């Protein structure tokens with residue numbers, strides 16, 4: 001990692017966002033010197049696993065275990081999230097980023113806050129800026145609606161989506177979902193869509209958490225108990241998994257070989273559910289050789305699959321699994337022809353829950369590798385140490401022998 005200078009850091013926080021639409025070349029502030037730190041696998045090379053959750057086949061847990069152990073990421077199909085909802089959330093994201101810069105800046109994320117519009121939080125660890133903008137929603141989208149959509153009526157949803165739509169009459173000419181059973185977009189506001197999406201993601205994240213715990217060898221009852229005491233928390237009013245919705249926008253880029261959409265990182269989550277729409281850009285780092293001294297790795301593109309969602313193992317799941325499942329290093333690259341958006345549901349435990357290696361995975365020959373941490377504690381460590389954060393919450397040999 002190249003550490004930025006003090007003046008670069010200052011400009012990171014005070015600069016106005018780049019007007020991506022009008023620039024004809026990548027400015028020095030956004031030109032990355034080492035995009036090719038690892039080779040990129042050819043299209044016929046390695047393929048990130050695709051797992052059909054609806055399959056009645058009995059080996060879904062085995063497939064999950066293999067995907068989490070060797071990749072830390074996989075795509076899921078048969079997840080039950082309606083395709084129409086995925087389309088609507090994409091429209092909502094595109095609409096949000098299509099707003100004029102001054103409107104977006106009104107919703108800028110405060111220096112000490114989580115929610116709002118701005119650069120990826122990890123930007124401060126890099127000397128160059130990324131070719132992207134983001135909008136982070138923690139809590140209810142309604143908290144943001146007043147700033148971004150003062151008239152959060154259904155039509156506003158369409159106005160921001162397509163600036164060419166001058167009057168409500170023009171709505172009649174817009175494409176409608178072909179499936180008549182689907183709710184027409186124009187009945188819905190952006191915050192409705194986001195709320196509905198978060199609810200669907202929550203159900204899917206719970207299901208995947210249970211299945212991933214079972215894929216580690218826990219019984220259904222043990223996985224349930226782990227959920228109640230650990231990552232879901234007690235079933236009181238305040239309990240429940242917490243999550244952050246991260247919308248990312250990657251405008252078209254005149255020189256994609258010099259720009260970085262989202263720099264390499266792992267997510268500080270239990271797991272992340274990512275919708276990447278139909279434009280390629282996500283790459284995961286596959287470690288192909290590790291002889292103890294040298295690690296060889298390559299970037300593998302995760303191809304968009306209609307209706308599929310990508311699941312990333314996050315740092316907190318690595319802790320929970322006592323290191324058996326590794327959080328995946330990933331990044332997003334940009335392209336010169338399609339404006340890409342992605343929506344990440346970043347899922348973690350309730351703020352007060354301590355995440356620690358699961359008892360069943362700890363034994364005489366294998367003590368707990370990590371110390372207990374809450375999500376807010378871990379996020380704060382990540383905000384200071386970035387890619388050294390996981391190592392910093394490891395127990396020392398001596399402390400793990402005493403537990």
Ligand SMILES: C=C1C[C@]23C[C@@]1(O)CC[C@H]2[C@@]12CCC[C@@](C)(C(=O)O1)[C@H]2[C@@H]3C(=O)O
Pocket residue numbers: 114120121122123136244246265266267268269346379382
């Ligand atoms: C819960 C969180 C995870 C995140 C930091 C945050 O507090 C809110 C934004 C999240 C995000 C989204 C884009 C990539 C990422 C690395 C970043 O810069 O902000 C993640 C953070 C993370 O996983 O550490």
Ligand SMILES: O=C(O)CCC(=O)C(=O)O
Pocket residue numbers: 246248262267274276281282283330331332341342344
């Ligand atoms: O846009 C993508 O494909 C990746 C986004 C991402 O990694 C994130 O939001 O954490």
Ligand SMILES: [Fe+2]
Pocket residue numbers: 265266267272330
């Ligand atoms: Fe990520």
